[in-house]
Amino acid sequence: MAEPAPDVLQRSDEGKITSKPAKKRWRPQWSAGVALVPAMTITIVCFYGFIIWTFVISLTRSRLLPVYKFTGFDQYVRLFANERWWTAMQNLAIHGFLFIGGCVVFGYLLAILIDRGVKAEGMFRTVFMLPLSMSFIVTGVIWQWVMNPGLGLQEAVRALGWTGFEFNWIVRPDRSIYTLAIAGIWQQVGLCMALFLAGLRNIDPNIWKASRVDGIPVWRVYLHIVTPMLRTVFFTVFILMSAIVMKAFDLVVALTGGGPGFSSDLPARFVVDHILNRQELGLGAAGAFVLLCTVIAVISPYIYYELKKERSGRGH
Amino acid sequence: MRYNRLALYGLLGLAAIMIMAPVFIMISTSVKSMDEIRDGSIFTLPADPSFAAWSKAWLGDCSQTLGEKCGGLSSSFMTSVQIVIPALILSVGLGAVTGYSLAVWKMKGANLMFAALLVGMFIPPQVTLYPLIIMIRELGIFGSIPGLILVHVIWGVAFTTMMFRNFFKTVPQDLLKAARIDGAGFWALFWHVMLPLSLPILGVAMILQFTYIWNDFLLGLTFGGRSGQPMTVALNNLVGSQFGEKEYNVDMAATMLTALPTLAVYLLSGRLFVRGIAAGAVKG
Numbered sequence: 302m303a304e305p306a307p308d309v310l311q312r313s314d315e316g317k318i319t320s321k322p323a324k325k326r327w328r329p330q331w332s333a334g335v336a337l338v339p340a341m342t343i344t345i346v347c348f349y350g351f352i353i354w355t356f357v358i359s360l361t362r363s364r365l366l367p368v369y370k371f372t373g374f375d376q377y378v379r380l381f382a383n384e385r386w387w388t389a390m391q392n393l394a395i396h397g398f399l400f401i402g403g404c405v406v407f408g409y410l411l412a413i414l415i416d417r418g419v420k421a422e423g424m425f426r427t428v429f430m431l432p433l434s435m436s437f438i439v440t441g442v443i444w445q446w447v448m449n450p451g452l453g454l455q456e457a458v459r460a461l462g463w464t465g466f467e468f469n470w471i472v473r474p475d476r477s478i479y480t481l482a483i484a485g486i487w488q489q490v491g492l493c494m495a496l497f498l499a500g501l502r503n504i505d506p507n508i509w510k511a512s513r514v515d516g517i518p519v520w521r522v523y524l525h526i527v528t529p530m531l532r533t534v535f536f537t538v539f540i541l542m543s544a545i546v547m548k549a550f551d552l553v554v555a556l557t558g559g560g561p562g563f564s565s566d567l568p569a570r571f572v573v574d575h576i577l578n579r580q581e582l583g584l585g586a587a588g589a590f591v592l593l594c595t596v597i598a599v600i601s602p603y604i605y606y607e608l609k610k611e612r613s614g615r616g617h
Numbered sequence: 618m619r620y621n622r623l624a625l626y627g628l629l630g631l632a633a634i635m636i637m638a639p640v641f642i643m644i645s646t647s648v649k650s651m652d653e654i655r656d657g658s659i660f661t662l663p664a665d666p667s668f669a670a671w672s673k674a675w676l677g678d679c680s681q682t683l684g685e686k687c688g689g690l691s692s693s694f695m696t697s698v699q700i701v702i703p704a705l706i707l708s709v710g711l712g713a714v715t716g717y718s719l720a721v722w723k724m725k726g727a728n729l730m731f732a733a734l735l736v737g738m739f740i741p742p743q744v745t746l747y748p749l750i751i752m753i754r755e756l757g758i759f760g761s762i763p764g765l766i767l768v769h770v771i772w773g774v775a776f777t778t779m780m781f782r783n784f785f786k787t788v789p790q791d792l793l794k795a796a797r798i799d800g801a802g803f804w805a806l807f808w809h810v811m812l813p814l815s816l817p818i819l820g821v822a823m824i825l826q827f828t829y830i831w832n833d834f835l836l837g838l839t840f841g842g843r844s845g846q847p848m849t850v851a852l853n854n855l856v857g858s859q860f861g862e863k864e865y866n867v868d869m870a871a872t873m874l875t876a877l878p879t880l881a882v883y884l885l886s887g888r889l890f891v892r893g894i895a896a897g898a899v900k901g
Binding site: 329330332333334336337339340341343344345347348349350351352354355358367407411414415417419425426427428429430431432433434435436437438439442443444445446447449452453454456457460461487490491495544547548550551554555558569572573576577582585586589590592593596600604607608 | 625626628629632633635636637638639640642643646654655658659660711712714715717718719721722724730732733734735736737739740741742743744745746747748749751752771774775778802803804806828831832833834835839849852853856857865868869872875876879880882883884887890891
C-alpha cells in the first residue's frame with residue numbers, strides 16, 4: 302500500500318520549485334477547489350438552477366416556447382383538472398404498489414432460497430440478474446411480443462390445449478397497467494434479490510446455530526428473527542424501487558405506449574409528452590414539478606437516514 | 618430433508634426458467650421465418666434457424682429505401698458507440714477527480730456539496746429536461762452527438778462522484794498523511810496514490826456507466842435529433858413503425874442486437890456489475 306510513496310517524493314516537489322514568498326505559494330487545497338468547479342457548476346446550474354427554471358415556467362402560460370407572462374398557479378389548476386393526469390397518477394399508485402410489492406416479495410424469496418446453500422449459486426444469481434443489464438426499451442419490446450394477444454403467450458397456451466385461456470391484458474384498457482408491473486418485476490427482481498442476499502449474508506451465524514439448538518423451524522426464524530433484522534435492507538429496496546417507478550418512462554413507451562388510449566399512462570410520460578410533443582410547456586412543467594415533489598416526499602427520509610449514518614459513522 | 622432440497626432446487630429452477638423464457642423467446646423468434654411465427658407458438662423451437670432477420674435488422678431493407686438509408690440499426694449502433702465512449706471516459710474521469718477532491722481534501726462545504734449532488738441523483742430527468750434543451754440549443758450542439766455526450770456527462774457525474782467519493786473515504790488516513798509529508802500535491806496524490814488504489818471501483822463505474830448510457834432512451838430521444846439517434850431510440854422507432862406487415866422476427870433480432878453489448882459486458886464482468894448496480898440503482 303505504501304509503495305507509491307517514494308515515487309511521489311521524486312515527482313511532486315513542484316511546490317518547492319515555484320516557491321517564492323511563502324504567502325503566495327499555490328496550495329493543493331486550491332487545486333482541489335478548482336477541480337470541483339465542473340461538478341459544482343453542474344450541480345448548481347443543471348440540477349438546482351434548472352429545477353427553479355422549470356418551476357418558473359410552470360407559473361407561466363408557455364405553450365410551444367417559454368413565455369414569461371405569469372399566470373400564478375393556473376397551470377396547476379389545469380393540471381389537476383386534467384383527466385389524463387389523474388389517470389397517470391392513479392396508474393403510478395397501482396404500478397408502484399404492484400411493482401415494488403412484487404420486487405420485494407419475489408426478490409426476498411429468491412434470496413432466501415439461494416441463502417439455503419445451493420450448488421451452482423453463481424449460475425442462479427447470474428440468471429436472476431441478467432435482465433438488469435438490458436434496457437427498459439428492450440424489456441418493453443420483448444414483453445410486448447410475449448404478451449401479443451394474437452401470436453404470443455395467449456395463443457401458445459391455447460395451442461397446448463387450454464383453449465379458453467385468456468391473456469390479452471396488453472390490449473385491454475382496464476388491465477394494461479398490470480402488464481407494466483409484470484415486465485418491471487421481471488427486470489428488477491434480480492437487483493432486489495442481490496440486496497436481500499447481501500443482507501442475509503451479514504446475519505450473525507450464531508443466530509442460526511442458536512435457533513437450531515432450540516429447535517425453531519427454519520421458516521419461523523426467517524419470519525420472526527431474520528426479517529426484522531433486515532429492516533434497513535427492506536427500506537433501501539423500497540426507496541430504490543420507488544425511484545425507478547417515479548421515473549418510469551421508457552418501459553411504458555416501449556411496452557404499451559401508454560395505451561390503449563391513455564389507460565397505462567404514467568406521470569413521467571405525461572410530462573415528456575406535453576413538453577416535447579403537445580406544445581404545452583407550462584402544463585408539462587407543472588406536471589414535472591408535482592412529480593418532483595412526490596419524489597422528494599418519498600426520498601427525503603432516505604437521504605436523511607444516509608447522512609445521519611454517515612455522521613455517526615465518522616464518530617469513531 | 619431430501620424432499621426439502623428437491624423443493625428448493627425445484628423452485629429455483631422454476632424461477633430461472635421464468636426469467637430466461639422471455640430471453641429464449643426473443644432469440645428463437647429472431648431466427649424463425651414469419652410463416653413459422655404465424656403457424657407455430659412462441660415456445661416452439663425454430664425448425665429451420667436462419668439469420669435473415671438479423672441481417673435485415675442490422676442492414677435494413679434496401680428494397681424499400683426512404684432516402685439513402687435502408688433503415689437498419691447499424692448506423693445507430695455506430696452513433697451509440699460514438700456517444701458511449703467519450704461520455705463514459707468524461708463522466709468517469711470527472712467523477713473520479715470530484716470524488717477525490719471531496720473525500721481527501723477536507724474543504725468547507727464539501728459535505729454539503731456531496732449531499733446536494735446525492736439528491737441530484739434522485740431528480741427525475743423530466744424535471745430539468747426543458748431548461749437543458751435550451752442550454753444545449755444555445756451551445757449549438759442540439760441534435761448532435763457532442764450534445765448527447767455533454768448531457769450524459771451532466772447526468773452521470775452524480776453517480777460516478779458518489780462511487781469514487783465513498784471509496785476514497787475508506788483509504789487510510791495514514792497513507793494520505795505519508796504522501797502529504799513526502800510532498801505530494803493535489804495531482805500527484807491523485808495519479809500516483811489514489812487512482813492506482815481505485816482500479817476496482819474504476820472498473821465498476823465504467824461498467825455501470827456503459828450500461829446506463831447504452832440503455833438510455835429519454836436523453837437520446839430528446840437530444841439526439843435525426844443525426845444523433847442512439848440504438849434504443851432506433852429500436853423503438855423500428856418496432857413502433859406502422860409501415861407494411863409487422864415482422865416480429867426482425868423486431869426481435871433488432872432487440873437482441875440492441876441488448877447484446879450490455880449483455881456481453883454483464884456476462885464478462887460478473888461480480889463487478891453486481892457490486893456497482895446496488896450502489897447505482899437510484900439512478901433511473
